Amino acid sequence: MANVVRDPREHQDAIIPDLSKADPLVHFSKDDIAFVYGSIWKQRYFKKAGDDYFPFPVQWDVTHKMWRPYFVKNGTDWWAALYAPDNFQRPTGPLCDGCHSVNYDINTKTVTEWNVGCERCHGPGSEHVKQRTRETIVNPARLDYVHANDTCIQCHSQGRPPNNPIDGRYFDWPVGFHMGLNLADFWRLESYRLGETSFTHFPDATAHKNRMQGNDFVQSLMYNRGVVGFSCHDVHGTRNAAQLREPPGEMCFACHGPNTQNGPRSASIEEHTHHKAGSMGSQCVACHMPRIEETISDVNVHAHTFRFITPAETDAYKIPNACNICHGDKSTEWAGAALKSWRDRSPWRMDN
Secondary structure, three states: OOOOEEOOOOOOOOOOOOOOOOOOOOOOOHHHOOEEEOOOOEEEEEEEEOOEEEEEEEEEEOOOOEEEEOOOOOOOOOOHHHOOOOHHHOOHHHHHHOOOEEOOOOOOOOOOEEOOOHHHHHOOOHHHHHOOOHHHOOOHHHOOHHHHHHHHHOOOOOEEOOOOOEOOEOOOOOOOOOEOEOHHHOOEEOOOOOOOOOOOEOOOOOEOOOOOHHHHHOOOHHHHOOOOHHHHEOOOOOOOHHHEOOOHHHHHHOOOOOOOOOOOOOOOHHHHHOOOOOOHHHOHHHHHOOEEEEEEOOEEEEOOOOOOOOHHHHHHHOOOOHHHHHOOOOOHHHHHHHHHOOOOOOHHHHOO
16 A cells, blocks of 8 residues: 555656557656556556646556556546546546545645555654654554544545535545544545445445445444454555455454354354355355456456345346356356255345
8 A cells, every 4th residue: 555656767667567569548658657556456647747647548457468548437436527528637636646645735735645654544643753652643453443444434435525625626535634533524425325326336335336445344234343444454564465464264264253153153164155165155255245346347346345145136236246256157046046045044035
């Protein structure tokens, strides 16, 4: 997270694709790039004009190693119709930079630090430098679960400030918030209506848009039980995917071992999943965190409601379910019948 924004002049390896290779979508050179955003799923490139930055209309698909157009169309984000249909009239200041920096000042357009630096999660640090005690810095681990989770939700969510527009501009991040304050005073999560598909949500309120882990998580039983984002992830860095504290299976089993109070109520994981040990079907995240939230093209990231979406819900609401994501050659009828044949599954649950 501390390297999501990089200056290619300072970091020679920042740009992933080879810009010396011609492509009809690419009309800029390395020298035109002021900042590079991203490196895992996609990478975008920003040009500086005056005291603003603007995104070039292409992005690099890291998974497929190919260029794709980049332009936010009307109906795919709430702010799209409020800005001109031209990337170079859509500055990153109001739309991106508040989360990709520390202390972005909307008046001076300056930052304390580019990237997700320490103060992004720990609040202002000047007093802590003067007096290094626990009282002079925010430690999210000592906050209640709501405000601890706000550490992550402030950027890993879709929403808008309650007082938009601000000085005539529309912002897509919680302007004025820093750790130690109450995020709900600065940010409203994107609303939804059950039964309807919106530009952000499926009809069951699971997100289908990227960067909505917070929107998902606040609906979850885990959130209501006091689990926080850093119960599972360590943003200071780990060797595991998604900065998990442990590999996915081990991470879940820390709280959800076989026949424990938190379930699953089976003698073994294989008995619960009805799949072979070590297979994808026995991975907790495969069923409870299906990859149904688009990040770029057909590359999806995990949902964070932890709800199991049934094949019946796919039929009724067009929400992708975990069974048919893996068994793409099978029908929802096949998947539903398979689940109903498992005697440890509620037939009432599988019909809805």
